[in-house]
Amino acid sequence: MSVLTTLNTIRNGAAAVMTAAASVCLAFLMLIVTADVAMRAVDPKWRISGTLDYVEFSLNWMIYLSIAAAFFAGQVIAVDIIDKWDTRHRFQKIGQLLTLIALIAVGSQIIRPALGVLEWGEVTFDLGILKFYYWIAIWAGIGFSILAVLLEIVAKKGPKP
Amino acid sequence: QTYDLKIASFVTPKHGMSKWIDGWAASLEEKSEGRLKFEILHGAQMGPPPAYYDLASNGQADITWVLHGATPGRFKLTEISNMPYLFCSAEQATRVLNDPSVRALTDPEHRGVKVLTTFMHPPGQINMKGGPVLALSDLAGKAMRPPSKTVGQLIAMLGGKPVGLPPTAMAEALQKGTIDGTMIDYGGAGLAFQLGPFLTDITEVYAYTSSFALVMNPDSFGDLPDDLQAMVDESLVGISPQIGQIWDKLDAIGKDVLTKAGVNIHTLSDEETAKFQAVGAAQTAGYLASLNDAGLPADDVMSAIKAAIEAVGPVGPGCQS
Amino acid sequence: MTPQIIGLLAIAILVGMIFLRVPVGTALLLVGLGGYWAIDGSKTALYTLGDKPFLLAQAYSLSVVPLFLLMGVVASRTKMATELFTAANALFSNFRGGLAMGTVGACAGFGAICGSSLATASTMTRVSIPEMRKHGYSDAIAAGVVASGGTLGILIPPSIILIIYSIIAQQSVPALFAAALIPGLLLAALHLVTLSVLSRLRPDDMPPVPSMSWSERFAAIAGFWKMAVIFTLVVGGIFLGWFSPTEAAAIGALLTILMGFVTRQLNIPTLISAFKETVTTTGTLFFIILGAFMFAAFMVQTRIPATLGDWVTSQGMAPLAVILFLVVMYVILGCFLDSISMILITVPVFLPIVETLGYSPIWFGVFLVIVAEIGLITPPVGLNIFVIRAQAPDIPLMTIYRGIMPFLVTHIVGIALLIAIPSLAIWLPSLLY
Numbered sequence: 001m002s003v004l005t006t007l008n009t010i011r012n013g014a015a016a017v018m019t020a021a022a023s024v025c026l027a028f029l030m031l032i033v034t035a036d037v038a039m040r041a042v043d044p045k046w047r048i049s050g051t052l053d054y055v056e057f058s059l060n061w062m063i064y065l066s067i068a069a070a071f072f073a074g075q076v077i078a079v080d081i082i083d084k085w086d087t088r089h090r091f092q093k094i095g096q097l098l099t100l101i102a103l104i105a106v107g108s109q110i111i112r113p114a115l116g117v118l119e120w121g122e123v124t125f126d127l128g129i130l131k132f133y134y135w136i137a138i139w140a141g142i143g144f145s146i147l148a149v150l151l152e153i154v155a156k157k158g159p160k161p
Numbered sequence: 162q163t164y165d166l167k168i169a170s171f172v173t174p175k176h177g178m179s180k181w182i183d184g185w186a187a188s189l190e191e192k193s194e195g196r197l198k199f200e201i202l203h204g205a206q207m208g209p210p211p212a213y214y215d216l217a218s219n220g221q222a223d224i225t226w227v228l229h230g231a232t233p234g235r236f237k238l239t240e241i242s243n244m245p246y247l248f249c250s251a252e253q254a255t256r257v258l259n260d261p262s263v264r265a266l267t268d269p270e271h272r273g274v275k276v277l278t279t280f281m282h283p284p285g286q287i288n289m290k291g292g293p294v295l296a297l298s299d300l301a302g303k304a305m306r307p308p309s310k311t312v313g314q315l316i317a318m319l320g321g322k323p324v325g326l327p328p329t330a331m332a333e334a335l336q337k338g339t340i341d342g343t344m345i346d347y348g349g350a351g352l353a354f355q356l357g358p359f360l361t362d363i364t365e366v367y368a369y370t371s372s373f374a375l376v377m378n379p380d381s382f383g384d385l386p387d388d389l390q391a392m393v394d395e396s397l398v399g400i401s402p403q404i405g406q407i408w409d410k411l412d413a414i415g416k417d418v419l420t421k422a423g424v425n426i427h428t429l430s431d432e433e434t435a436k437f438q439a440v441g442a443a444q445t446a447g448y449l450a451s452l453n454d455a456g457l458p459a460d461d462v463m464s465a466i467k468a469a470i471e472a473v474g475p476v477g478p479g480c481q482s
Numbered sequence: 483m484t485p486q487i488i489g490l491l492a493i494a495i496l497v498g499m500i501f502l503r504v505p506v507g508t509a510l511l512l513v514g515l516g517g518y519w520a521i522d523g524s525k526t527a528l529y530t531l532g533d534k535p536f537l538l539a540q541a542y543s544l545s546v547v548p549l550f551l552l553m554g555v556v557a558s559r560t561k562m563a564t565e566l567f568t569a570a571n572a573l574f575s576n577f578r579g580g581l582a583m584g585t586v587g588a589c590a591g592f593g594a595i596c597g598s599s600l601a602t603a604s605t606m607t608r609v610s611i612p613e614m615r616k617h618g619y620s621d622a623i624a625a626g627v628v629a630s631g632g633t634l635g636i637l638i639p640p641s642i643i644l645i646i647y648s649i650i651a652q653q654s655v656p657a658l659f660a661a662a663l664i665p666g667l668l669l670a671a672l673h674l675v676t677l678s679v680l681s682r683l684r685p686d687d688m689p690p691v692p693s694m695s696w697s698e699r700f701a702a703i704a705g706f707w708k709m710a711v712i713f714t715l716v717v718g719g720i721f722l723g724w725f726s727p728t729e730a731a732a733i734g735a736l737l738t739i740l741m742g743f744v745t746r747q748l749n750i751p752t753l754i755s756a757f758k759e760t761v762t763t764t765g766t767l768f769f770i771i772l773g774a775f776m777f778a779a780f781m782v783q784t785r786i787p788a789t790l791g792d793w794v795t796s797q798g799m800a801p802l803a804v805i806l807f808l809v810v811m812y813v814i815l816g817c818f819l820d821s822i823s824m825i826l827i828t829v830p831v832f833l834p835i836v837e838t839l840g841y842s843p844i845w846f847g848v849f850l851v852i853v854a855e856i857g858l859i860t861p862p863v864g865l866n867i868f869v870i871r872a873q874a875p876d877i878p879l880m881t882i883y884r885g886i887m888p889f890l891v892t893h894i895v896g897i898a899l900l901i902a903i904p905s906l907a908i909w910l911p912s913l914l915y
């Protein structure tokens with residue numbers, strides 16, 4: 001019982017951290033675009049260099065942290081055509097296991113391309129930021145999602161009927 | 162036994178170069194009497210432009226059309242060819258880039274693939290909305306979309322402000338005035354991205370160009386029997402003029418489309434051209450120095466390119482003046 | 483087994499998995515991976531699986547989705563949403579189904595500025611579904627009209643999907659935008675007609691809201707000033723060239739937040755919870771989009787579109803028969819693919835055939851956008867449906883599916899009109915260009 005409680009506390013805490021981090025990225029995305037527009041309205045010379053790079057960077061982190069946050073919050077969309085609770089519960093477990101398999105498959109395949117980009121020394125268009133920093137977001141997002149589904153399988157009996 | 166090969170490109174099937182690839186594949190199918198069989202996926206069906214190199218090296222496709230500038234930093238030596246004011250036409254540029262002396266230095270940079278051929282688009286112009294660029298000072302503070310990181314640097318050195326944008330957003334950004342202009346060649350502006358209605362003035366500078374390669378997965382090539390390997394290799398001998406001319410022809414058609422859309426074409430005075438070229442020379446010197454510092458044989462590549470330009474001579478439109 | 487058969491089998495498995503409550507994103511990922519594996523081997527299948535997260539990270543066109551989501555959530559947390567609906571109701575208040583009609587109008591207007599169906603549907607879900615439910619509309623109607631109305635804006639310029647088409651088909655963007663305008667307005671009008679018919683057939687689904695006096699209407703419309711200010715600034719800014727439609731998403735979201743603070747309808751805790759909700763919804767949707775990317779890569783490998791193309795050519799069918807065949811094919815494909823993937827996969831194959839038959843590529847672009855957008859609202863995989871489901875989790879998916887059915891008929895009628903009268907699309911561009 002206390003182990004389960006601890007696990008659920010971890011889940012909720014992780015969901016809060018992911019959500020907060022993704023929110024910061026989203027707020028940054030919104031503010032940098034607006035600032036760029038506002039500054040170039042005053043004087044075209046004042047536009048912020050590399051806005052596209054900043055947008056892509058924060059968007060990328062935002063998307064992947066959000067995916068992890070959604071998994072921690074247990075918010076994944078499935079079609080609920082089955083009404084009987086017992087059957088539904090069994091199918092839910094299968095769905096969780098399949099999701100775990102899918103995420104682990106994705107996770108195992110994103111290491112190599114990201115390292116490849118690092119080895120090639122690929123950089124962004126405008127500011128020359130190492131592309132690798134973008135791809136760490138993907139590792140983090142998928143990695144945390146795997147953890148979230150694992151915790152869900154172990155810690156939670158499923159939603160109340 | 163038949164050998165199935167998958168060709169993939171991010172460019173529309175209607176492009177002249179896509180059609181050349183189709184024709185090349187068809188001729189190999191015929192010559193091999195059906196032993197080679199190609200499936201061709203044009204139009205970015207397998208992903209956006211930066212994906213195409215890895216598609217070939219991983220074997221997801223057997224042959225792909227790669228834009229070196231799509232992954233800045235990967236092809237440092239090959240991108241020397243993208244420095245400003247080197248070439249006057251696609252034919253000249255393509256013949257130089259495929260010269261064995263140049264290829265010997267740039268092919269090793271293409272790790273994990275076999276380079277079938279390399280080619281370049283015609284040098285590009287300065288395309289503006291709302292007033293021509295007739296002097297270097299006209300570019301000061303202007304928001305310009307570069308087609309590559311290299312051209313982005315050039316814009317900054319010319320006094321403009323490079324604004325990174327996906328190519329699909331170019332028309333919209335010009336229409337809304339988010340950018341003042343864009344650096345692209347006539348074919349790209351007039352045909353590929355249909356920018357005619359969004360532009361008012363073009364300054365014909367033939368200043369900069371981007372390089373491409375047709376690359377093949379080495380295992381896919383190695384799996385072919387010797388006679389088919391030889392057949393593929395032979396099919397690529399001496400094709401540079403032909404490919405370059407296809408691109409140069411697109412240049413003329415694109416220019417025509419733009420003129421008909423009411424875009425005014427301008428040229429720079431000799432004095433102003435000299436100023437632009439001085440900036441270009443400074444960028445080239447800086448880039449070569451940075452590669453030399455990194456221990457790369459940048460000077461060797463540049464000498465090979467220069468020697469090949471001498472040997473090929475001024476061929477194609479843009480080289481006459 | 484041929485790739486085509488593998489493709490059809492995989493589609494059957496996908497549908498089965500989705501109905502057995504496997505999460506949609508998971509089902510798309512696994513079936514896409516398995517199918518790719520069966521056709522092209524494990525190595526390339528796994529490499530492709532590894533590529534897709536990177537592809538998702540670079541999908542610039544999707545960047546507007548979280549920002550417009552945020553704008554919608556904030557608008558719904560403040561009184562702005564309610565006010566928008568009071569105003570919409572005022573416009574249509576003497577019609578039965580007035581709130582649903584107001585939703586259609588709001589969808590068309592909002593979609594017009596943002597150019598993304600997903601963003602439109604998500605904003606309108608937040609804004610209008612609670613209002614319709616509060617006034618006794620059935621969940622099916624409320625969800626159906628938002629899902630379907632969300633597709634309208636894509637035909638009214640700007641439109642991301644028409645820009646993508648223009649590049650593959652090498653057609654002029656302004657001509658395509660002009661061509662899509664009349665069909666877009668026509669489709670919006672057809673939605674109003676549909677609602678009017680539905681309100682007579684099933685009066686209980688759309689109970690009458692008390693009709694307003696003229697002074698009440700003025701008050702209602704005046705109460706809508708906050709949204710009106712934001713809307714005017716965003717739309718006006720786009721047309722005056724202050725910023726691009728993509729940037730408008732960020733500006734709209736920030737303006738909505740500022741307006742909420744200025745009018746004291748928003749405080750910091752509410753804003754934080756709005757961000758939280760936006761993040762969770764974004765994550766839910768992008769996991770499905772990730773799966774859709776993998777499934778689309780597999781569909782390319784099945785060569786189903788290319789095979790259908792060869793078959794159509796070899797049959798020597800009449801042009802009209804080919805077009806009707808394409809409608810059926812796109813609606814079926816749209817059940818499993820998102821609209822951008824569908825256009826990338828099929829245009830290179832079908833555009834040459836359609837052009838040979840004498841249809842204008844401009845017309846085909848408009849045709850394609852309408853049929854591709856139908857895919858957003860067809861079960862089982864319809865992204866607009868999932869947007870609604872993510873934001874209104876208490877409406878069962880089956881109810882949403884049911885609510886959408888009448889609007890599928892609306893879209894089909896729209897397509898039929900476009901086929902019967904091609905000048906609906908061709909006339910305006912021919913006049914302008």
Ligand code: NA
Pocket residue numbers: 593594595596597598635636637638639640641
């Ligand atoms: Na629109």
Ligand code: NA
Pocket residue numbers: 816817818819856857858859860861862863864865
């Ligand atoms: Na669908």
